[in-house]
Amino acid sequence: MRLTWNPKWINPFESTWSIVEKIKYANAITSRELVREFGTKDYKGNLTNQRYGLLRLNGIDLEHLSLSTGTDFSNHINYYFNKMVGMLTHLNPNFLLRKEFTFCEDCLAVGYHSILHQFIFVQKCPHHLTELKNTCKICGSSSSCETQNHKRREAFECVCSNFYVDPKFNSFFEWQVNLPISDRVIKDWISMDSKTYNHISETYFYLPSLKNLNDPLQFLLNFGKGIY
Numbered sequence: 496m497r498l499t500w501n502p503k504w505i506n507p508f509e510s511t512w513s514i515v516e517k518i519k520y521a522n523a524i525t526s527r528e529l530v531r532e533f534g535t536k537d538y539k540g541n542l543t544n545q546r547y548g549l550l551r552l553n554g555i556d557l558e559h560l561s562l563s564t565g566t567d568f569s570n571h572i573n574y575y576f577n578k579m580v581g582m583l584t585h586l587n588p589n590f591l592l593r594k595e596f597t598f599c600e601d602c603l604a605v606g607y608h609s610i611l612h613q614f615i616f617v618q619k620c621p622h623h624l625t626e627l628k629n630t631c632k633i634c635g636s637s638s639s640c641e642t643q644n645h646k647r648r649e650a651f652e653c654v655c656s657n658f659y660v661d662p663k664f665n666s667f668f669e670w671q672v673n674l675p676i677s678d679r680v681i682k683d684w685i686s687m688d689s690k691t692y693n694h695i696s697e698t699y700f701y702l703p704s705l706k707n708l709n710d711p712l713q714f715l716l717n718f719g720k721g722i723y
């Protein structure tokens with residue numbers, strides 16, 4: 496299957512959820528059709544386990560998808576994942592991500608969802624500083640980021656077949672957005688120097704204690720820079 500795709504439609508920190516929705520939208524296919532074509536299968540032909548699938552594209556045949564789109568998604572995924580949580584070496588990255596699909600309405604309106612929205616230490620949209628949402632405003636349900644949805648779900652839609660947010664984009668060209676990061680701490684976090692990065696990555700942090708802090712990222716940055 497040859498897919499309509501342009502690598503320029505991917506923005507910094509764009510989540511694989513967002514990329515998958517764009518692929519569905521640009522090609523007018525549903526989740527079910529996408530998974531049938533690109534889902535990895537075991538020797539019996541059954542779709543394999545896709546645990547933590549939505550944010551890492553586990554359970555999707557990346558090589559097949561790359562060939563069909565002319566884009567290597569694994570570079571993008573690994574690069575931004577490492578920039579966000581790579582320095583937290585001793586913490587299980589799966590515990591650092593919210594299991595429920597969490598989004599900013601302003602970002603989603605322009606077709607963008609960031610992995611930063613899923614990061615448990617990020618409480619507001621780093622771009623718009625607005626409150627993050629995790630439920631559909633129409634049906635009130637929340638979506639899991641654990642697995643690819645096998646239902647006949649159309650792009651950017653909740654299970655109730657309504658858009659999470661009404662799209663403001665009129666064409667694919669508008670998917671290349673240039674959203675600056677407004678949150679100062681997040682800006683410092685994703686641009687920390689290698690010395691700070693290494694200092695943090697060499698240290699063991701206890702997750703429940705970090706979660707109890709008022710601003711875990713600021714604490715970690717201060718620690719990494721040697722400011723106590």
Ligand SMILES: [Zn+2]
Pocket residue numbers: 599600601602603620621622623624
């Ligand atoms: Zn936003």
Ligand SMILES: [Zn+2]
Pocket residue numbers: 631632633634635636653654655656657
């Ligand atoms: Zn809904």
